[in-house]
Amino acid sequence: MQIETKTTSGVVRGKPVDGAVAFLGIPYAAPPFGELRFAAPAAPAAWDGVRDCTSFGPTALKPPYPAPIDLLLPEPSVPGEDLLNLNVWTPDPSAAGLPVLVWIHGGAFVNGSGAVPQYDGTAFARDRVVLVTLNYRLGVDGFLHFGDDGPANRGLLDQVAALTWVRDNIAAFGGDPDRVTIAGESAGAMSVSSLLSMPRAQGLFARAIAQSGAGHHALSPATAGRVAAALAERLGVPLTREALAAVDPQELVAAQRALSQDISTTPNPALWGELTLNLMAWEPVVDGDVLPALPVRGIEAGGSADVDLLIGANSDEYALFLVPNGFVDFIDDATLGMLLAGYGLPAGALEAYRRDLPSATPGELLMAVATDWFFRLPALRLAEARTSAPGSTHVYEFAWPSPQFGGRLGACHALEIGFVFDTLTAEGSQPMAGEAPPQELADTMHRAWVDFVTTGDPGWPSYDVTTRPTQVFGTLTSVVPDPRGAQRAVWDGIRV
Numbered sequence: 001m002q003i004e005t006k007t008t009s010g011v012v013r014g015k016p017v018d019g020a021v022a023f024l025g026i027p028y029a030a031p032p033f034g035e036l037r038f039a040a041p042a043a044p045a046a047w048d049g050v051r052d053c054t055s056f057g058p059t060a061l062k063p064p065y066p067a068p069i070d071l072l073l074p075e076p077s078v079p080g081e082d083l084l085n086l087n088v089w090t091p092d093p094s095a096a097g098l099p100v101l102v103w104i105h106g107g108a109f110v111n112g113s114g115a116v117p118q119y120d121g122t123a124f125a126r127d128r129v130v131l132v133t134l135n136y137r138l139g140v141d142g143f144l145h146f147g148d149d150g151p152a153n154r155g156l157l158d159q160v161a162a163l164t165w166v167r168d169n170i171a172a173f174g175g176d177p178d179r180v181t182i183a184g185e186s187a188g189a190m191s192v193s194s195l196l197s198m199p200r201a202q203g204l205f206a207r208a209i210a211q212s213g214a215g216h217h218a219l220s221p222a223t224a225g226r227v228a229a230a231l232a233e234r235l236g237v238p239l240t241r242e243a244l245a246a247v248d249p250q251e252l253v254a255a256q257r258a259l260s261q262d263i264s265t266t267p268n269p270a271l272w273g274e275l276t277l278n279l280m281a282w283e284p285v286v287d288g289d290v291l292p293a294l295p296v297r298g299i300e301a302g303g304s305a306d307v308d309l310l311i312g313a314n315s316d317e318y319a320l321f322l323v324p325n326g327f328v329d330f331i332d333d334a335t336l337g338m339l340l341a342g343y344g345l346p347a348g349a350l351e352a353y354r355r356d357l358p359s360a361t362p363g364e365l366l367m368a369v370a371t372d373w374f375f376r377l378p379a380l381r382l383a384e385a386r387t388s389a390p391g392s393t394h395v396y397e398f399a400w401p402s403p404q405f406g407g408r409l410g411a412c413h414a415l416e417i418g419f420v421f422d423t424l425t426a427e428g429s430q431p432m433a434g435e436a437p438p439q440e441l442a443d444t445m446h447r448a449w450v451d452f453v454t455t456g457d458p459g460w461p462s463y464d465v466t467t468r469p470t471q472v473f474g475t476l477t478s479v480v481p482d483p484r485g486a487q488r489a490v491w492d493g494i495r496v
Contacts, residue, residue, distance in 0.1 A: 003015065003016060003021055003093070004050060004093075005023075005093045005172045005173060006172055007026065007169045007172060008165075008168055008169055009027070009044050009045070009046045009047060010046055010047040010048065010049070010050075010051055011049070011050045011051065012026055012050070012051050012053045013050050013051065013052050013053055013054065014053055014054065014088075014093070015054040017089075017122060018122045018126075019091070019122075019125070019126060020089050020090060020091055020121070020122050020125035020126065021089070021090050021091075021092070021093055021125075022054075022087065022088070022089050022121070022122075023053045023087065023088045023089075023090075023173065024053050024054060024055055024056050024057065024087045025053050025055060025056050025057025025058075025082075025085045025087065026051075026053050026057075026085055026086055026087070026088065027044040027057070027082055027084060027085045028041075028044065028084055028085065028086050028134070028161055028162045028164075028165035029041035029042060029043065029044055029084035029158065029161045029162075029165075030042040030043065030044050030045060030084070031081040031082045031083065031084065032081075032083070032084060032137060032141065032154075033081045037141075037241065037245040038141065038144075038146065038150045038151075038154065038241040038244065038245060039150070039151065039154075039241075040151045040154065040157050041084060041154070041157055041158050041161040044084075056076065056078055056087065056113075056114075056115040057078065057080065057082060057083065057085035057135070058078045058079060058080030058081065058082050058083040058085070058135075059076065059077050059078045059083060059113040059115060059135055060083050060113065060135055060136065060137055060138045060139075060141070060142070061083075061137075061138065061139065061141055061249050061252070061253055062075075062077070062107075062110055062111050062112075062113075062138050062139060062253065063110065063111070063139075063253050063254070063256070063257040065111055068324045068325055069320070069321075069324065071324075071431050072320070072324060072414075072431050072432045073107075073111075073414060073428075073432075074116050074117055074118070074427065074428030075111060075112070075113075075116070076113055076115040076116060076117075077113075078113075078115065083135050083137070084135060084136070084137070084158055084161070084162075085114075085134070085135055086114060086132055086133065086134040086135070086162055086165070087114050087115070087121070087132065087133045087134075088121075088130065088131070088132050088170075088173050089120075089121030089122060089124065089125040089130070089131045089132075090125055090130045090131075090173040090174045090175070091125045091126070091128055091130075091174065092174050093172065093173050093174055094174065095174030096171070096174060096176075097174075097176045097179070098128055098129065098130050098174045098175050098176060098179075099128075099129050099130070099175070099176065099179040099180075099181065099453045099454045100129070100130045100131075100132065100166065100170050100175040100176065100177070100179060100180045100181065100453075101124060101129050101130070101131050101132065101180075101181050101183055101449075101453050102132045102133075102134065102162070102163065102166055102180060102181065102182050102183065102205070103119055103121075103131065103132065103133045103134070103183050103184060103188070104134065104136070104159060104182065104183070104184035104188035104189075104191045104192060105119065105133065105134075105135075105184065105185075105187075105188050106184060106185045106186025106187045106188040106189070106212075106213070106414070107138070107186065107187055108186065108187050108280050108282075108283075109138055109139065109142065109143055109155065109187045109190075109280060109282045109283050109284075110138050110139045110256070110257075110260070110282050111138065112138070112187070112188075113135050114133030114134050114135050115133075115135075117423065117426040117427040117428055117429075118417045118418050118421055118423045118426050118428070118429060119133045119417075119421060119423075120421065120423050120426060121133065121421075123421060123422035123423065123446060124421070124450065127446075127447075127450045128454075129450055129453055129454070130170060130173055130174055130175035132162075132166060132170070134158075134159070134162040135158075136155045136156075136158035136159050136162070136191075137154050137155045137158050138155060138282070139253065139256045139282045140231065140244070140252055140253075140256045140282065141154065141155075142154050142155030142158065142282070143155050143224075143282040143283060143284060143285070144224075144227070144228050144231065144244070144282070145219075145221065145224035145225055145227070145228050145285045145287070146228065146239065146240070146241060147221075147225060147228075147239075149239070149240050149241055150241045151290070152285055152287035152289065152290050152291070153194075153284050153285060153287060153290040153291055155191075155284070156191065156194055156195070156198065156284055156290055156291065157200075157290060159191055159195060159201075160195070160198070160200050160201050160204070163180070163182070163195075163201065163204040163205065164204065166180060166204075167180070167204055178206065179206060180204065180205045180206060180207075181205060181206065181207035181208065181209060181452070181453045182195060182204075182205045182207075182208050182209070183208065183209035183210075183211070183449075184209070184210065184211065184213070185211040185212055185213065185414060185416075185417055186211075186212050186213050186413065186414065187213060187280075187283070188211075188213065189209075189210035189211050189212055189213025189214065189311075190210075190213040190214065190215075190217045190218075190283065190284070190295075191213075191284075192208050192209065192210045192213070193210055193213065193214050193215035193217075193295040193296070193299070193382060194215075194218065194284050194291055194295045195208075195304075196208055196215075196295065196298075196299055196303055196304040196307060196309075197215065197291070197292070197293065197295040197296075197297075197298025197299050197303040197304070198290065198291060198292070198298075198303075199292065200290065202304065205307065206307060206308065207307060207308040207309070207310075207452065207453065207456060208304070208307055208308070208309050208310070209309075209310045209311070209449065209452065209453075210309070210310070210311040210312075210379065210382070211311075211312065211313075211416060211417075211420070212312075212313050212314055212317060212375050212379075212413055212414070212416075213375070213378075213379075214295075214296065214311065214375075214378035214379045214381070214382045215294065215295035215296030215297075215298075215299055215378060215381070215382045216294065216295075216296055216378040216381070216495075217278055217280065217283055217284075217295075217378070218283060218284045218285060218286050218291060218294050218295060219274065219275070219283055219284070219285045219286070220273065220274065220285070220286060221285055221286065221287060221288075222273070223272065223273040223274060223275055224285040226271060226272070226273075227259070227263075227272075227275070227281050227282075230259055231255055231256065231259050232244070234255050234258065234259060235247055235251070235252070235255050256281075256282070259281060260279075260281045260282070263275055263279065263281055264279045267279075276342070277342060277343065277373075278374070296378065296381055296382055296385060299382060299385050299386065300385040302389075304391070305386070305389040305390055305391060306389070306390050306391045307391045308391045308392045308393075308452070308456040309382075309383075309386060309391060309392070309393045309394070310393075310394045310396065310449075310452050310458055311379050311382060311383055311393070311394075311395055311396075312379055312395055312396035312397055312398065312470070312471075313371070313375040313376045313379050313397060313398070314371075314375070314397070314398040314399070314411045314412060314413060314415060314416055315371070315397060315398065315399040315401075315410060315411040315474075316367060316368075316371060316401070316409070316410030316411045316412050317370075317371040317374065317375045317376070317411075317412060317413040318366075318367040318368075318370040318371045318374065318375075318412075318413070319367050319371075319408065319409050319410045319411075319412040319413070320409070320412040320413040320414065320415075321370075321413070322363060322366070322367055322370075323367075323405050323408045323409050323412070324405060324409070327363070328361070328363035328364065328366075328367065328408070329361070329363055330363070331361070331362045331363035331366050332362055333362050335362070335366075336350075336362040336363075336365060336366050339366060339369075339370075340369060343369065343370075343373050343494075344494045344495075345369070345490065345494065349490045350365065350369075352486040352487050352489070352490045353365055353368050353369060353487055353490075355486065356484060356486070356487065368487070372487060372488070372490075372491065372495075373491070373495060375413075376397075376488075377488070377491050377495040378495070379395070380395070380488065381495065381496065383395050383463045384463075384465055386463075387463060387464055387465055392456055392457070392462050393462055393463045394452070394457075394458050394460060394461075394462055394463060394471070395463045395468070395469070395470045395471070396448075396458075396470060396471045396472070396473060397470050397471070397472045397473070397480075397483060398411050398415065398416040398419070398445075398473050398474070399411050399472050399473060399474030399475075400415070400419075400437075400438065400441055400473065400474045400475060401474075401475075402415055402432060402433055402434055402437075403434040404431065404432060404433075404434055409432070411474070412432070414432070415432055415433060416445070416473070418433055418437070418442065419437075419441055419442040419445040419446065419473070420445055420446060420449050421446065422442045422443070422446040424437045424439060424442050441473060441474075441477070444473065444477055445473050447459075448471070458471070459471070460479045461479065467481045467482070468481055468482035468485070469481055470482070470483050
């Protein structure tokens with residue numbers, strides 16, 4: 001099988017792996033350092049000869065995950081400046097017209113990379129899909145808002161640059177540039193929603209998949225500006241590209257992490273606005289140019305209306321953030337009431353949750369409410385915004401409960417990834433999924449994703465606001481009309 005192919009920058013060499021060919025660490029943009037620090041992505045330099053692309057390239061500047069999340073989410077880190085790179089798995093570089101799936105990793109816009117073991121593309125290549133994973137700038141480098149002193153949303157611009165590379169090069173790997181699906185989980189899904197609403201991304205993809213992230217997550221310029229000013233003050237430097245570029249990168253990442261911790265542990269609505277609830281200081285900003293509007297509003301206005309969409313969430317998303325650290329058991333009724341007020345829920349709204357969860361503790365009720373506010377309702381609102389669009393919309397829920405932490409982890413955030421990629425045995429999967437996750441569920445879920453990428457139809461009815469058909473992937477997998485409808489209705493007029 002051919003393991004060399006030619007890109008617009010030069011010839012690359014891949015390696016055979018389990019019946020596919022993997023090309024790793026291909027640069028899609030120039031290293032964002034020196035004169036390009038905090039700049040929009042620039043074209044990569046061409047090279048002579050053959051570039052060896054048989055190992056993962058450098059990953060973005062980032063802190064480690066905090067404990068104990070670091071034990072549950074693998075986080076490869078590869079040093080180096082050439083971090084705007086991507087990876088391609090193909091069944092055959094000499095093929096033609098294959099569907100393409102471009103995966104955008106999660107990590108709250110401060111962690112993650114395309115090198116996470118669960119993102120291995122071998123199973124997709126086995127099923128005749130070309131799989132691409134990519135790195136993009138994170139945290140301060142990708143999303144600090146300089147105002148007039150630099151381009152906003154550099155991380156999103158990196159994603160557009162990677163998609164442009166895919167358009168121009170994927171045929172050399174057997175893929176069809178007109179059959180591209182973008183997909184992502186968590187911050188990756190929020191990125192997908194942003195790309196759906198961004199004029200600069202139009203025409204670069206035909207389908208989209210958003211797992212556990214949707215269109216409500218972006219900062220206002222005012223809030224993003226306060227975050228940027230606080231970081232500069234913490235570092236003792238002016239808020240300019242030149243001044244921040246002179247700061248040691250590790251010092252910059254440490255200050256970024258410390259500021260994020262301050263915001264999450266001492267929430268102040270008067271200072272941090274929407275960050276008091278979403279707690280992601282480095283997410284995209286509605287700058288009016290790169291991101292013209294809050295993504296869900298842009299999609300409501302018709303953004304990417306012709307793009308097919310698969311969107312959903314996990315049943316117990318927030319368990320990842322409250323169970324491993326034990327916080328779930330420290331929530332009492334008073335704390336629960338205070339937090340519900342912050343979400344805008346009226347008195348009595350909690351009864352819809354108590355009826356469905358009669359034995360739940362205050363912490364477990366908080367998990368259910370926070371899961372809906374942060375993940376499930378934004379996904380449903382985005383689906384609702386597209387019910388009259390020409391592109392199809394399909395909704396799913398992942399409901400298989402992990403046996404870990406005495407079963408309390410449930411169908412938590414990020415648990416579905418190994419099932420989607422059919423990588424349940426990948427390094428680092430066991431702490432979250434347990435020793436024997438059901439392969440048959442991975443077979444079913446992975447096939448649905450392959451079918452959607454290939455045909456636009458994952459195998460269940462399109463979403464509508466009357467019956468709300470939702471494919472629930474769990475111990476039993478079936479289409480359920482409006483799962484937990486009473487809880488969903490609680491948010492009418494609140495989470496809009």
